[in-house]
Amino acid sequence: MKNLKLLLAGTVAALAFAGSAAYAARGTDGDLKILFWQAVSTMNPYLSGGTKEVYASSMVIEPLARYDEKGELVPTLVTEIPTVENGGVAKDLMSMTWKIKPGVKWSDGTPFTADDVIFTWKYCIAPDGGCAQAAQYEGVKSVEAPDPQTVKITFTEPKPYPYSAFVGAQSPVIQKKQFENCVGAKAPGCTSANFGPIGTGPFVVKEFKPNDVITLTANTNYRDAAKPAFATVTLKGGGDAASAARAVLETGEYDYAWNMQVEPEILAKMVAAGKGKLETAFGTQVERINLNHYNADPSLGAKRSTKEAGPHPSLSDPAVRRALSLAIDRSIIVEAGYGAAGKATCNIVPAPDAVASTKNDSWCLKQDLAAANKLLDDAGWKKGPDGIRAKNGVKLSYLYSTSTNSVRQATQELVKDMWSQIGVGAELRNASASVFFGGDPASPDTFQKFYADVEMYTNNFDGTDPEKYLAEWLCDKVPGPANGWQGQNIPRYCNPAYDKLVGELSKTAELDKRATLAKQLNDMLTEEGAHIPLVHRGSVSSHSLKLAGVKMNAWDSELWNVADWSRAK
Amino acid sequence: MFTYTLRRLLFAIPTLLIISFVIFALLDLAPNDPTGDLPLTIPPEVREQIRASLGLDQPFFFRYLYWLQQFFINEPLNILERLTGWQFGDGNRMRVLSWATRSPVVDLIVQRLPQTLWVVGLAYLFGVMIAVPIGVISAYKQYSIFDQIGTFLSMVGYSVPTFFTGVLLVVIFSSYLQWFPSVYDTNLVVNDFSSFVQQIKQMALPVTVLSLFNASQITRFVRASMLDNLHQDYVRTARAKGVKEKSVLLIHVLRNSLIPVVTVIALGVPTIFSGAIITEQIFRVNGLGQLLIIAVQGADIPLVQTLTFIFAVLIVLFNLIADVLYGILDPRIRYD
Numbered sequence: 001m002k003n004l005k006l007l008l009a010g011t012v013a014a015l016a017f018a019g020s021a022a023y024a025a026r027g028t029d030g031d032l033k034i035l036f037w038q039a040v041s042t043m044n045p046y047l048s049g050g051t052k053e054v055y056a057s058s059m060v061i062e063p064l065a066r067y068d069e070k071g072e073l074v075p076t077l078v079t080e081i082p083t084v085e086n087g088g089v090a091k092d093l094m095s096m097t098w099k100i101k102p103g104v105k106w107s108d109g110t111p112f113t114a115d116d117v118i119f120t121w122k123y124c125i126a127p128d129g130g131c132a133q134a135a136q137y138e139g140v141k142s143v144e145a146p147d148p149q150t151v152k153i154t155f156t157e158p159k160p161y162p163y164s165a166f167v168g169a170q171s172p173v174i175q176k177k178q179f180e181n182c183v184g185a186k187a188p189g190c191t192s193a194n195f196g197p198i199g200t201g202p203f204v205v206k207e208f209k210p211n212d213v214i215t216l217t218a219n220t221n222y223r224d225a226a227k228p229a230f231a232t233v234t235l236k237g238g239g240d241a242a243s244a245a246r247a248v249l250e251t252g253e254y255d256y257a258w259n260m261q262v263e264p265e266i267l268a269k270m271v272a273a274g275k276g277k278l279e280t281a282f283g284t285q286v287e288r289i290n291l292n293h294y295n296a297d298p299s300l301g302a303k304r305s306t307k308e309a310g311p312h313p314s315l316s317d318p319a320v321r322r323a324l325s326l327a328i329d330r331s332i333i334v335e336a337g338y339g340a341a342g343k344a345t346c347n348i349v350p351a352p353d354a355v356a357s358t359k360n361d362s363w364c365l366k367q368d369l370a371a372a373n374k375l376l377d378d379a380g381w382k383k384g385p386d387g388i389r390a391k392n393g394v395k396l397s398y399l400y401s402t403s404t405n406s407v408r409q410a411t412q413e414l415v416k417d418m419w420s421q422i423g424v425g426a427e428l429r430n431a432s433a434s435v436f437f438g439g440d441p442a443s444p445d446t447f448q449k450f451y452a453d454v455e456m457y458t459n460n461f462d463g464t465d466p467e468k469y470l471a472e473w474l475c476d477k478v479p480g481p482a483n484g485w486q487g488q489n490i491p492r493y494c495n496p497a498y499d500k501l502v503g504e505l506s507k508t509a510e511l512d513k514r515a516t517l518a519k520q521l522n523d524m525l526t527e528e529g530a531h532i533p534l535v536h537r538g539s540v541s542s543h544s545l546k547l548a549g550v551k552m553n554a555w556d557s558e559l560w561n562v563a564d565w566s567r568a569k
Numbered sequence: 570m571f572t573y574t575l576r577r578l579l580f581a582i583p584t585l586l587i588i589s590f591v592i593f594a595l596l597d598l599a600p601n602d603p604t605g606d607l608p609l610t611i612p613p614e615v616r617e618q619i620r621a622s623l624g625l626d627q628p629f630f631f632r633y634l635y636w637l638q639q640f641f642i643n644e645p646l647n648i649l650e651r652l653t654g655w656q657f658g659d660g661n662r663m664r665v666l667s668w669a670t671r672s673p674v675v676d677l678i679v680q681r682l683p684q685t686l687w688v689v690g691l692a693y694l695f696g697v698m699i700a701v702p703i704g705v706i707s708a709y710k711q712y713s714i715f716d717q718i719g720t721f722l723s724m725v726g727y728s729v730p731t732f733f734t735g736v737l738l739v740v741i742f743s744s745y746l747q748w749f750p751s752v753y754d755t756n757l758v759v760n761d762f763s764s765f766v767q768q769i770k771q772m773a774l775p776v777t778v779l780s781l782f783n784a785s786q787i788t789r790f791v792r793a794s795m796l797d798n799l800h801q802d803y804v805r806t807a808r809a810k811g812v813k814e815k816s817v818l819l820i821h822v823l824r825n826s827l828i829p830v831v832t833v834i835a836l837g838v839p840t841i842f843s844g845a846i847i848t849e850q851i852f853r854v855n856g857l858g859q860l861l862i863i864a865v866q867g868a869d870i871p872l873v874q875t876l877t878f879i880f881a882v883l884i885v886l887f888n889l890i891a892d893v894l895y896g897i898l899d900p901r902i903r904y905d
Contacts, residue, residue: 128622130622135612210667210680243736
């Protein structure tokens with residue numbers, strides 16, 4: 001039912017676009033100037049998983065279906081979204097069938113066929129290719145073409161939520177003819193193809209200057225004859241977020257700038273210049289504080305934060321975990337560091353609405369120092385002469401690490417101050433993002449190693465289905481020396497009841513039941529204190545008032561509807 | 570002189586090899602990771618595959634020797650092929666590939682070099698052209714108002730960092746007055762007068778920032794060197810002979826004073842190539858400095874390694890040039 005509604009919504013939206021296109025014509029609005037303060041390195045998102053590359057390439061190459069600004073699937077190169085109801089997804093959930101729109105052409109004029117889709121899958125799963133989007137094709141057994149307009153995907157096991165391969169900006173379809181000789185280890189050598197992929201999107205790469213500027217022109221073979229309105233796009237890269245914001249909001253040199261990671265008060269001043277505005281979209285990003293369930297005492301050496309180190313001497317106490325969350329005033333953190341780009345949250349799955357729980361909002365969203373103090377008092381943690389609580393010689397004093405970033409360091413200070421009010425001490429530390437998130441097993445400063453008591457960062461999931469994400473907190477995903485510190489269960493949370501529930505989720509197909517299960521899992525993590533969710537983070541971009549049609553999207557590429565953008569008259 | 574130069578050049582080979590090894594080892598020890606910037610939604614298994622496809626699963630020495638082969642054999646052969654049209658082998662040599670762009674590092678450098686030479690090189694030239702007259706007058710009229718102001722300005726230029734002056738100029742001239750663009754348009758092709766004006770406009774701010782910085786440094790050298798010479802006996806002799814003051818100053822004193830200055834200027838030339846990292850970043854000039862900083866941030870090791878090594882070569886080379894120039898300009902200095 002839900003999917004039917006979704007389809008209807010898509011159709012209505014498509015009709016609305018068609019209506020507005022009546023008085024627009026392709027290439028009549030001149031040059032669209034976009035600024036990415038992190039420069040784009042390649043136009044092939046399979047060779048670089050970076051957000052900037054995925055977004056930039058989304059103007060050129062397209063997936064079969066994508067998410068709209070509400071997080072609903074809309075068909076791009078296919079006639080409809082396959083569901084169990086319309087027969088597109090097999091009843092046993094083992095396969096799905098996509099019907100390609102008739103008449104879709106590549107920008108070089110050749111027809112787009114199911115062969116290209118099959119090739120894309122083969123390209124990404126080829127050994128030695130190092131395909132950055134391999135996770136999108138996980139569980140795909142085969143991709144076949146019963147006829148040139150039909151793509152059939154078969155899965156290795158039932159897939160209750162099958163929309164991953166060829167869905168969203170992360171897994172666009174590339175042209176077989178162009179990439180045929182670039183499979184596997186040969187992929188990086190095909191520089192001209194990687195810099196100028198032939199696509200079905202509204203624009204074509206004219207010139208690509210790596211790590212600098214991309215010039216694109218309107219695709220003459222684009223399936224909608226009236227679009228895109230802009231004749232060319234210039235996507236400039238480099239610099240920093242604040243000066244990018246200035247170039248759009250104050251000097252008006254650019255039409256659109258991505259990712260405004262700038263302090264809210266500075267942005268507010270720039271917006272006051274009256275040349276542009278900010279757009280915020282909330283996806284699934286949550287800034288959280290992970291609480292280490294294993295002992296991270298440095299005296300344990302290489303054993304710390306592993307199973308051998310044993311449970312954490314104080315954080316294994318549920319009362320302490322609850323008190324640490326109660327002591328935090330999330331609204332102050334949002335106000336100081338995020339402004340319109342953040343909302344206080346107690347969920348690790350904050351969106352889409354269907355799976356966002358409100359169960360713990362009552363106790364968790366508001367700071368309650370009295371309750372936190374009482375919890376600790378009752379649990380026997382007594383304040384010492386230095387104001388720090390202790391029990392049996394174990395002090396509530398924590399090493400608190402995160403990545404280097406001015407907002408994160410400010411948040412650390414705020415949290416430290418809030419915790420000091422309940423007799424909890426914190427020693428602050430930060431490591432460069434490329435080290436912290438780098439995952440080098442030899443480095444002691446990575447977030448996977450978690451050589452700290454608590455650590456803070458943001459994570460999210462692609463698309464709208466949280467199943468894979470919630471499976472990150474399974475017992476067997478705990479990082480440790482045995483798996484080269486590669487697990488995703490960073491807090492080292494382990495609860496057999498949770499594991500069982502995740503197993504149930506993976507077997508459930510009905511959307512309503514899935515949502516209920518996802519909420520249950522999310523609540524379990526918050527209630528048991530696997531982590532402390534802090535801020536639901538939105539993505540903020542700015543655009544000039546002279547640009548119309550921007551629909552900020554946190555579920556897909558921000559440039560997902562660039563074909564509909566036009567010059568405001 | 571020739572044997573001296575030859576000896577120095579031969580000495581440079583082991584020096585550079587050691588430098589390349591040190592750079593490689595340092596970069597390898599650094600805890601950066603090329604997958605560190607990727608979204609966390611990319612799972613660890615996939616990251617492992619990406620690292621393997623970049624060759625990071627190979628042992629350290631193997632990777633170093635591989636880089637040596639790519640840089641010292643494959644790349645020169647490639648350049649030779651392109652220049653002469655000859656074909657060596659099957660032409661399928663592995664080139665030094667950047668990890669971020671997956672394209673040959675040398676192509677990236679060739680693409681970036683002109684902007685850096687134009688913006689930073691011009692700033693260096695302007696810096697010298699401003700610095701010499703100011704230094705000369707400052708020294709000649711020591712402790713005059715002109716000298717005081719000159720000293721003050723050069724101290725300010727020397728001590729205020731370019732990331733401050735750069736942003737200050739952007740705020741004043743781009744945001745407030747809107748005279749100059751704040752973003753360098755690297756696609757601009759100069760083919761008529763208006764595009765030429767456009768080019769001048771977009772180069773104005775970065776060149777000003779860098780000229781100020783360069784001029785302040787060099788002025789101090791010119792002034793000090795002039796002062797040294799002004800009190801020499803040969804100056805008194807010249808004046809006693811009745812040589813015109815202008816000739817004393819510009820022919821006798823200036824010529825001699827420029828000897829150490831030329832050395833300083835020659836030693837500073839490699840910094841033109843390494844670009845003004847911060848200034849290029851502020852104005853988004855797509856030069857070598859910006860390329861380096863992006864590579865460092867993204868842990869693009871082959872690119873950082875190659876760029877740093879080329880800078881090392883330039884520094885070694887210009888040290889030699891400075892020494893040789895010194896010998897040519899000053900007949901009292903002989904190396905053989």
